[in-house]
Amino acid sequence: MRLTLEPLDLGRDLALLHAWVTHPRSVYWQMQEASLDEVAREYAAIxxxxxHDAWLGRADGTRQFLVETYDPARHPELRxxxxxxxxxxxxxLLVAPTERPVPGFTAAVMREAVSFCLARGPRVVVEPDVRNHRIAALNAAAGFRVLRHVPLATKTAALSVCTRDDFAGSDLGGTP
Structure with missing residues (x-):
């Protein structure tokens, strides 16, 4: 399977993006009730x-995931x-919700996303909701270390980091 990332094109991808971020499985994106216009405004601001950048991920040419990259030092709640x-x-990271999960797909996407970020800087920072146990397990498999819980406006975040060495020594980063 070939995974690629390209800049998000709102003109082309808005309807699909709206379906992804408002899907019940995407509850931690906190956009469940967002209208198409609200999603458009959010991603136009990005x-x-x-x-801050939004990247559309493809698997063998099919749109399948979203990666956002940002400078945490400029994030109003993290800086x-x-x-x-x-x-x-x-x-x-958001993997498109599906009724037919493919074993190993989310891990492959995470590997690609972390590699993409580490090509842009020495360390990746994430701040998932502490209640999101699935992403916590995926983050751990990629080598992320939880530094501490941080209260943010809409969640308590598990502030976590992953260096190149962390990733290389992880279950996901250590596999080709």
């Missing part, structure tokens, strides 16, 4: 932000955290 280091790359 496109306009020089420190003052002492754990941040120069060059950190923040990451959000």
């Amino acid at each position: 496109a306009d932000d020089p420190h 003052d955290l002492p754990e941040l280091e120069p060059g950190d790359v923040g990451m959000h």
